[in-house]
Amino acid sequence: MTTAMLELREVSKVYGTDAAQVNALRQVNLSVHSGELVAVMGPSGSGKSSLLTIAGSLEEPTSGQVLVNGTDLSRLSGNDQARLRRRLIGYVFQDFNLLAGFTALENVTVPLELDGVPAKTARVAGMKALAELDMTARAHHFPDQLSGGERQRVAIARAVIGDRKLLLADEPTGALDSVNAEAVMLVLLAICRRGVAGVVVTHDAHLAACADRVVFLQDGRFIDRTQALPIQGSLLTPGAQR
Amino acid sequence: MSIRHALLALLSQAPKHGLRLQQEFEEQTGEVWPLNVGQVYITLQRLEQAGLVESDGGDGKGSQKRFVITAAGETELEEWLRTPSSDIPPPRDELLIKVLASLRVPGANVHDIVQVHRRHMIELMQYFWRVKAQAAGDDIGLALIADAEMFRLDGIVRWLDAADIRLKRYLASRTTADSGPAPVPAPPSIQSARMENQ
Secondary structure (H helix, E strand, C coil): CCCCCEEEEEEEEEECCHHHCEEEEEEEEEEECCCCEEEEECCCCCCHHHHHHHHCCCCCCCEEEEEECCEEHHHCCHHHHHHHHHHHEEEEECCCCCCCCCCHHHHHHHHHHHCCCCHHHHHHHHHHHHHHCCCHHHCCCCHHHCCHHHHHHHHHHHHHCCCCCEEEEECCCCCCCHHHHHHHHHHHHHHHHCCCEEEEEECCHHHHCCCCEEEEEECCEEEEECCCCCCCCCCCCCCCCC | CHHHHHHHHHHHHCCEEHHHHHHHHHHHCCCCCCCCHHHHHHHHHHHHHCCCEEECCCCCCHHHCEEEECHHHHHHHHHHHCCCCCCCCCCCCHHHHHHHHHCCCCCCCHHHHHHHHHHHHHHHHHHHHHHHHHCCCCCHHHHHHHHHHHHHHHHHHHHHHHHHHHHHHHHHHHHHHCCCCCCCCCCHHHHCCCCCCC
């Protein structure tokens, strides 16, 4: 098998000390390959958000290793980590996090410009990313002129611009109605299919089920994962399971 | 009963033969609701007796009789479409009883049992996502049926999530109270419940 785009090895995260100590993650292992979308489900406080921030190198684990594209993050300097984050990792949040005074295109190109890419090159890449999400006609609109579903598409375009390989999404459909939410999940899946590794954290079972694999987090541990049921016979009667 | 009304709906488009009605009914329900031609003719006969359809005698051959919706049939159909369904199921499903029963089984871990069912529901939802992906984009019937099933499963997962948290608190409070393994009182409607599914 190819190298995983994201690999967590025995990752633990402890907040606080002594009596106030919270074990957010306990020896978690997870591999996500290019082309694959993995959903992490769990109740509030199960460690979902810690998992995502640690996977995205926004936070360091207390112990264990995080490898992105085969590189152990703990061996990189702060600057090198920041560079890897800018070039390889994209984030999508529930509330979109778009900059209000910037057009859709300007929002999408921000990460490239921060990385020193010339404005013209960034714009070309930005239009390409928006086109992939069917948002070309909206490129010059401001966030308040866009619907919730469109804003999230802009946020996704920003997350994958410049050939990023790891997409991390925290409740990306939490602010959307179910039809728009489904459309956003299908967009995330399509992006993964063209070679991105995706992790989506959600408590929404309907949307988690869109992913290739669903893993269940509880009290900082993975307790279970789904297996695909075969499609056979009539489409609407799932065959003998297990 | 909905077969009557489904047939009225098909007849509201145009007069049709019994065999055609049977085919269209099955197509429309994504073939999840098989209906034999005998059922169709019996239903049409009753609709005719009730004055909701008429047969035109066709071209003389009995089996080729065409059926036409009447004005009374159209009124009936219109009313049925706007009447909320009355079949609210009683809270007696097998999963609920399994979870309640597990509380009484010595050594059973109710959270593990909840998780087994949660995982299975989500696997079924993953299955229906794939069904939707495989279905042709214009198969609106299949998409609606898959949606209905997925939202039903989603409701069960939400119930399991809530049950899990409620049970955690309940079991924790019992441990701290150290009140011993007193059985959980079940509401009377559940004690007399029949296993309706499967």
